Amino acid sequence: MNLELLAKVCKTPGAPGFEQKVRELVVNEVTPLVDEIEVDNMGNVYAIKRGKQRKSAMVGAHMDEIGFIVTHIDDKGFIRFHTLGGFDPKTLTAQRVIIHGKEEVVGVMASKPIHVMTPEERNKNPKITDYFIDTGLSKNEVDALIEVGDSITREREFIEMGNCVNSKSLDNRLAVFILIETLRNLKDKEVPYDVYGVFTVQEEVGIRGANVSTLKVNPDFGFGLDTTIAFDLPGAAEHEKITRLGEGTAIKVMDAMTICDYRMVAYMKEIANKHNIKWQPEILTAGGTDTAGIQRMTAGGSIAGAISIPTRHLHQVIEMANKDDIKGSIDLLTASLLNLDQYDWDFK
Structure with missing residues (x-):
């Protein structure tokens, strides 16, 4: 193969x-x-x-x-997005993604830390709208590379596991x-x-x-x-x-x-x-x-x-x-x- x-x-x-x-x-x-x-x-x-x-x-x-699309960039450079296809929100926590802008930019799916969540927040299932993307870049740096409408895909390697492939x-x-x-x-x-x-x-x-x-x-x-x-x-x-x-x-x-x-x-x-x-x-x-x-x-x-x-x-x-x-x-x-x-x- x-x-x-x-x-x-x-x-x-x-x-x-x-x-x-x-x-x-x-x-x-x-x-x-x-x-x-x-x-x-x-x-x-x-x-x-x-x-x-x-x-x-x-x-x-x-x-x-399945992927995402950029819908908003806030005044700190954090990115909001909409799904393209179906996702299970709980699988997104702290996962890396690639934003396909003028250049490919790696970001991380970020959300409210568990340490500052209320008991009610800890016990509820996450929603897609709970997440935003953190690129580690400033607002000006983000604006130079990324705009509303850019696509986003997952960042993961292809590996073999036993007689299986994983990707x-x-x-x-x-x-x-x-x-x-x-x-x-x-x-x-x-x-x-x-x-x-x-x-x-x-x-x-x-x-x-x-x-x-x-x-x-x-x-x-x-x-x-x-x-x-x-x-x-x-x-x-x-x-x-x-x-x-x-x-x-x-x-x-x-x-x-x-x-x-x-x-x-x-x-x-x-x-x-x-x-x-x-x-x-x-x-x-x-x-x-x-x-x-x-x-x-x-x-x-x-x-x-x-x-x-x-x-x-x-x-x-x-x-x-x-x-x-x-x-x-x-x-x-x-x-x-x-x-x-x-x-x-x-x-x-």
């Missing part, structure tokens, strides 16, 4: 609406692997490999990561990496249908890029590619775990925004079993992914499903995934795209 590439993909900044640096990385990586590259007005990247027949399969992997932004840079590696696997192979590997924007704020890119592609088949909850942790009841690290790639059955096409679910199970790819089912009763847009934002809909990568600590400062699950996701997506014309897609 090319962990050097995965680390690079994870560390490259790209908050929703500010994906330009990760987009540049993606275009550089996939251009030698496919027949055509397009970038639309929103910034979605289309990596297109032509097939034998004029049907199409779209794979959506969003490039954006910021595994959601959804794991899927970006998996789609790149799948296109690499397909480079010298003949695919039955046109494959559109679409690296989408602004998923974390409402699957916006997937919606417009699906309208452009109008796919017959669709694959969402995203992380999912692995709550295989102490205190979790069996029914709460969703998926488990090391138990294989996950085949989505449903989430709060999509009921996957039962034909696609059955097809991916069949492909996984045939190729000895370890898998587990995923039913997520909250949240959604690009799969919703890929399934619905085309005339008549597409036959859509999703491959999900089990991930612990989602939407926190760091996230964790198992390397075998990542490889299994690459293998399942590759095999699924190569065999689409070998399955009976009629309703039964």
Whole structure:
């Protein structure tokens, strides 16, 4: 596994609406692997490999990561912000972030010290509005480098922990990496249908890029590619775990925004079993992914499903995934795209 590439993909900044640096990385990586590259007005990247027949399969992997945006700089140079995507506020205390202004500026998420909190304040859950960013710079220094509207991302290194990887932004840079590696696997192979590997924007704020890119592609088949909850942790009841690290790639059955096409679910199970790819089912009763847009934002809909990568600590400062699950996701997506014309897609 090319962990050097995965680390690079994870560390490259790209908050929703500010994906330009990760987009540049993606275009550089996939251009030698496919027949055509397009970038639309929103910034979605289309990596297109032509097939034998004029049907199409779209794979959506969003490039954006949860982040923040500068909303105010006070008279002392402290920075207020708004979230871009969902955060658990309690995970932000004393964490470093990077503000992408005229230069990259490191700051720390600061809040009222516990020593001066009232008993009521100590016992309540923190809110996003309790935090501000301290850069250690004066007001004049901040104003010279940062302005309202600049994006902010988390500052964390990519490391290995046992057979796992641990980093910021595994959601959804794991899927970006998996789609790149799948296109690499397909480079010298003949695919039955046109494959559109679409690296989408602004998923974390409402699957916006997937919606417009699906309208452009109008796919017959669709694959969402995203992380999912692995709550295989102490205190979790069996029914709460969703998926488990090391138990294989996950085949989505449903989430709060999509009921996957039962034909696609059955097809991916069949492909996984045939190729000895370890898998587990995923039913997520909250949240959604690009799969919703890929399934619905085309005339008549597409036959859509999703491959999900089990991930612990989602939407926190760091996230964790198992390397075998990542490889299994690459293998399942590759095999699924190569065999689409070998399955009976009629309703039964």
